[in-house]
Amino acid sequence: MDDLILHEDPRSGNCFKIRLTAALLGKRIQRVQYDIMNGETRTSEFLQNVNANGRIPVLQIGNRFLPESNAACWYLAEGSPLIPAEAFDRADMLRWMFFEQYNHEPNIATLRFWLMFVGESNLSTFQRDQIMAKRAGGEAALAVMDEHLSARDWFVGDSVTLADLSLYPYTHVCEAGGFRLYDYPAVCRWLNRVSGLPRYVSMD
């Protein structure tokens, strides 16, 4: 088994996804930390050796590098119950993971990053002009999740899958981006289900 090394910023929910997946599976992962606020993932060394796209997380497997948080979770979870055995459910799990990257993360994670780490007074006019649209997009994503979870415990099938682990990290800290979890009761119950899983670890 190749060594697993996570290139990460511990404040990133995308990085937390991978640590949470590894923890639930009982897999050990080494951590190498970068400060994205100081451009540490944009150095020529990082771009050449870790990820030409200049982003974390990257999961290093031996001497091979795998960017994209959801792809890294997939790699860790193959062959485990975190990926459903049935073909439609497996594709449906990926559906929620693509939803997460398209409808959820760019709105909810970005507002958290802007408001909590950059600071509202430091935002550019361009960023400030996008707040309302990202607020609406994030609320729409949370509403879709809440409706889906109103009659079921997990996103796909009858137990936790990568769909849950992909959507959990930025949802459970969405209030830092100005979203109100109180408005999404089924989401709140589901958050408690995830954090109650055996071997759950918290975000740093």
Next chain:
Amino acid sequence: MDDLILHEDPRSGNCFKIRLTAALLGKRIQRVQYDIMNGETRTSEFLQNVNANGRIPVLQIGNRFLPESNAACWYLAEGSPLIPAEAFDRADMLRWMFFEQYNHEPNIATLRFWLMFVGESNLSTFQRDQIMAKRAGGEAALAVMDEHLSARDWFVGDSVTLADLSLYPYTHVCEAGGFRLYDYPAVCRWLNRVSGLPRYVSMD
């Protein structure tokens, strides 16, 4: 085998991904068409019966509905050579599909939609203010692709996979969004490789 029905707008590259994947696999798909410009995916009937997220494409498999283009491609391709047999390569293919939804589509597809279908003179100030950022984001995505393809024929491994089929549709029509393919010679050679595949079908 359940009947396959694609709920689509034929002008959408996300929908074309699924038709192209099905064509290369020799799978037959029925098509139900919606005009997204007329809000036909926002009707209460569509939201209730097809996709609560109000988006196409949705692949209907018997009486089950699978949104998200890349998840639908995955469903169609499981067990075929379009998904690599080796674990790292399989995750690496998903990596490029998540890259496509995060770094490529929101920039390249959106600019094509705005400039070709909405029309520059009909854009809102909010949309107009985003053009420069989406141009830069799209160019960065094309540059990452061009660098990756400069020393290889396909995104993952030695033959076509869903990574190629996911990135092809909006790349091959990116000039409608104001991008210049001429600047990305390795991408151009790869586009010809995809369109030269046996059973290739063109976008409507």
